[in-house]
Amino acid sequence: MLDQSYYDKVDEIIKHYGRKASSLIPIMQDIQGEYRYLPGELLTYVAKEIGIREAKAYSVATFYENFSFEPKGKYVIKVCDGTACHVRKSAPILEAIFKELGLSPKKHTTDDMMFTVETVSCLGACGLAPTMTVNDEVHPVMTPEKALALINALKGEGA
Structure with missing residues (x-):
């Protein structure tokens, strides 16, 4: 209730x-x-x-895919897996984020409600691939290392 x-x-x-x-x-x-x-x-x-x-x-x-009945974390991370991002290695970025946050394709939100991780088909920033967003802020030309550094910075903000 x-x-x-x-x-x-x-x-x-x-x-x-x-x-x-x-x-x-x-x-x-x-x-x-x-x-x-x-x-x-x-x-x-x-x-x-x-x-x-x-x-x-x-x-x-x-x-509409945009609507969610599940509570989302403070930071909603969307990792693009569209063609441009996929061929430029978005999968290892997603794997690194899942590992760091203890998430999986079946569990999208951390227990502390700090992070939600989703994959999307396209973020409309193909020239900046591989791309991810955090609360709709675009982060271009990502690598697993850059993604983990960003997550650690967000963890620091959330503390």
Whole structure:
């Protein structure tokens, strides 16, 4: 059960966009922006508040890859594995990050909620390959060593 403050924040977001079905996606984006994921309880609440069926809200949320029902860490790391990044050795970068953080393709977020690691098909920075982002900040021409140095710097910030 979520704290009342979550619902109060969602009420503010709904008020901003209006109580209409066409507001669903921007409302979900703002909720995820606020909490780094989309709590199911809030999606159910939003559906009721804007007058759509809960199933419709869930079908929209599951259609778009951007929405996540799982809590994400403070730092969301996206490692590109698109063609340009893959041929320039993005796989060893991902392996080094997984090893450093004790993660795997099945476990994406550290227990302390500090890091979430995801692979993506393209970050749109092919000329800078291999590329990764941390909270949407692009880090170009990465190597496993540079990635680990960045993670260690972030660990220092988070302490």
